[in-house]
Amino acid sequence: MxxxxxxxxxxxxxxxxxxxxxxxxxxxxxxxxxxxxxxxxxxxxxxxxxxxxxxxxxxxxxxxxxxxxxxxxxxxxxxxxxxxxxxxxxxxxxxxxxIGKMSLTVSVEFLRQNQNVTHEENLALMRRLRDAYIDRNIPIDRVMVMSAFGCNFQGDVSPDDVLARVADLVEMAAERDMAIPMLSLADTMGWATPERIKRMLGAVRDRYPDLPLNLHLHDTRGLGIANAYAGLEMGVANFDTxxxxxxxxPFAGHKGAAGNxxxxxxxxxxxxxxxxxxxxxxxxxxxxxxxxxxxxxxxxxxxxxxxxxxxxxxxxxx
Amino acid sequence: MxxxxxxxxxxxxxxxxxxxxxxxxxxxxxxxxxxxxxxxxxxxxxxxxxxxxxxxxxxxxxxxxxxxxxxxxxxxxxxxxxxxxxxxxxxxxxxxxxIGKMSLTVSVEFLRQNQNVTHEENLALMRRLRDAYIDRNIPIDRVMVMSAFGCNFQGDVSPDDVLARVADLVEMAAERDMAIPMLSLADTMGWATPERIKRMLGAVRDRYPDLPLNLHLHDTRGLGIANAYAGLEMGVANFDTxxxxxxxxPFAGHKGAAGNxxxxxxxxxxxxxxxxxxxxxxxxxxxxxxxxxxxxxxxxxxxxxxxxxxxxxxxxxx
Missing domain, CATH: 3.20.20.70 (Aldolase class I)
Known part of the structure; x- marks a missing residue:
């Protein structure tokens, strides 16, 4: 790239x-x-x-x-x-x-601590939000996968973990013929490294070559800008900052959690x-x-x- | 790499x-x-x-x-x-x-402000230091090029500027049959970006393919860790931190100057x-x-x- x-x-x-x-x-x-x-x-x-x-x-x-x-x-x-x-x-x-967004989380434990819901409850919530967007003609600009690089409660995250959540989101969108304009991967708790960024983006792009990608990076462990550079090297052209x-x-269970x-x-x-x-x-x-x-x-x-x-x-x- | x-x-x-x-x-x-x-x-x-x-x-x-x-x-x-x-x-x-080191600076203006010497005076000083190392059996572990990515007093730096200083150092070492174990490029004033790191290291490596490289990076503009990653991608295996x-x-003429x-x-x-x-x-x-x-x-x-x-x-x- x-x-x-x-x-x-x-x-x-x-x-x-x-x-x-x-x-x-x-x-x-x-x-x-x-x-x-x-x-x-x-x-x-x-x-x-x-x-x-x-x-x-x-x-x-x-x-x-x-x-x-x-x-x-x-x-x-x-x-x-x-x-x-x-x-x-x-x-x-x-x-x-x-502007609507739908997000799922790799870590079910983070979901429980952050929003006090199970993955299944979160799926149901996102389907209701999706329907609300469609019924009210609200455009969506992205779907997101949270804790896509690791989680303080659950540990390391594999590309398969992320692909499973992306598949959930793609399925949810397909159920209502909704287009997905962009996929965002969020390093919610600062577990990403440049090499993890490349591996994860590579796995997603292999499966969904035409899906534009966004990175939502937190700087909790000081690698935010290096991770952004790795994203740029992978052709990512959309960043949350x-x-x-x-x-x-405030919900990352972690007093040292940093901003984007x-x-x-x-x-x-x-x-x-x-x-x-x-x-x-x-x-x-x-x-x-x-x-x-x-x-x-x-x-x-x-x-x-x-x-x-x-x-x-x-x-x-x- | x-x-x-x-x-x-x-x-x-x-x-x-x-x-x-x-x-x-x-x-x-x-x-x-x-x-x-x-x-x-x-x-x-x-x-x-x-x-x-x-x-x-x-x-x-x-x-x-x-x-x-x-x-x-x-x-x-x-x-x-x-x-x-x-x-x-x-x-x-x-x-x-x-352990001896010899360093030259791309920016003559930085040299003047930092040490109040001209490039020629600095060359002469380094030759005297070189001779002192040889005469006293002091090993040298590296030669360095300072302000190798840009300078607050002189502006942008080209690969040719850096190569000229490296050539000076190589010549100085050759005059006394001194081996150069490593070349360090210093981003003295925080002008490097990951792409500048790659361009500069690439130019040096093209000319001196066997010379091990060190990076001395300052984090003045927040890109230190991204620049280090770019160095790693170029195979650099030695860092000052x-x-x-x-x-x-204290001499960078710049109140916001940051550490390594x-x-x-x-x-x-x-x-x-x-x-x-x-x-x-x-x-x-x-x-x-x-x-x-x-x-x-x-x-x-x-x-x-x-x-x-x-x-x-x-x-x-x-």
């Missing part, structure tokens, strides 16, 4: 970050970050999640965030939900783009390798610094500290 | 970190960190630098550190020097392994990909946490937060 010439980034920092930060973060600050991200050239921004505010108090103001942002034409603003109730709230809110590295999964691979670090790497992202790195660095000011503590992204090379090149030329 | 089956790591954290930390760090703490590293399976530890204490006050106690450590058989303990005066101090100290990501280059790629994150990645390092990751994580306690602030390495997967696998099996 050769590197893609262009990638698309799904920014999940606002949702990821505001979900896990101890806070409370003022709603106006959450909106300000989304508005700053809107000016960077990013085209997909996940703004909030419609989840139980008792479990995720940082998202109790999801409705206010969603309706407070200044929508920029050409940008898709989405929310996250885990079940029909969340979907109903997102639709009732009315301020976001309603988090500005400044905001976030972490950092948006600006990935943009920097890609642009420096000649891969277009459509994102203005300098504006994105401003947004990353804003995120840091909002949460009030250092965030992991490195380029916001080290500075862009385009800025250095300008200094040198001047 | 295929991945190497085994790599060797040169631990530079103590020297890197104690050089740049505002401190003052008690000498006993510096010694305690080296002693902890000695128990991890690391075989090459750079302990201190013999540089001007007025410029680098954190290394004013270099002699006491060098003679205070508990030497473990099989481990090479080295110091850094930049000139004959430093070499004389290291020899007079008598407690370390005296820094425990917990300690350090940064983090030792335990590289060890983690390699071991999880089946590449032997000879290092006990759990002991190394203890040393990384000790480094963090010693400096009194968070250090960048991620696995010390996220935890090793071998530990997770044991928990799951239990």
């Amino acid at each position: 050769s590197l893609p010439s262009r990638i698309t980034i799904n920014e999940e920092g606002p949702r990821e970050g505001f979900q896990i930060e101890p806070g409370p973060i003022p709603t106006a600050d959450k909106i300000a970050l989304v508005d700053a991200l809107s000016e960077t050239g990013l085209t997909h921004i996940q703004v909030c999640s419609f989840v139980n505010p008792k479990k995720v108090p940082g998202m109790a103001d999801a409705d206010a965030i969603a309706c407070g942002i200044k929508r920029k034409p050409g940008v898709q603003y989405t929310g996250l939900w885990l079940n029909e109730k969340g979907l109903d709230r997102a639709i009732a809110n009315g301020c976001l783009d309603i 988090s500005v400044a590295g905001l976030g972490g999964c 691979v950092c948006t600006e670090d990935l943009v920097f790497m890609c642009e420096e390798m000649g891969i277009e992202t459509g994102v203005d790195l300098d504006k994105l660095l401003d947004a990353a610094l804003l995120a840091e000011r909002i949460v009030g503590h250092p965030l992991p992204g490195m380029v916001k500290r080290g500075g862009s090379l385009s800025a250095k090149r300008k200094e040198i030329a001047a | 295929s991945l190497p089956s085994r790599i060797t790591i040169n631990e530079e954290g103590p020297r890197e970190g104690f050089q740049i930390e505002p401190g003052p760090i008690p000498t006993a703490d510096k010694i305690a960190l080296v002693d902890a590293l000695s128990e991890t399976g690391l075989t090459h530890i750079q302990v201190c630098s013999f540089v001007n204490p007025k410029k680098v006050p954190g290394m004013a106690d270099a002699d006491a550190i060098a003679c205070g450590i508990k030497r473990k058989p099989g481990v090479q303990y080295t110091g850094l020097w930049l000139n004959e005066k430093g070499l004389d101090r290291a020899i007079a100290n008598g407690c370390l392994d005296i 820094s425990v917990a990501g300690l350090g940064g280059c 790629v983090c030792t335990e994150d590289l060890v983690f990645m390699c071991e999880e990909m089946g590449i032997e390092t000879g290092v006990d990751l759990d002991k190394l994580l203890d040393a990384a946490l000790l480094a963090e306690r010693i400096v009194g602030h968070p250090l960048p390495g991620m696995v010390k937060r996220g935890g090793s997967l071998s530990a997770k696998r044991k928990e799951i099996a239990a």
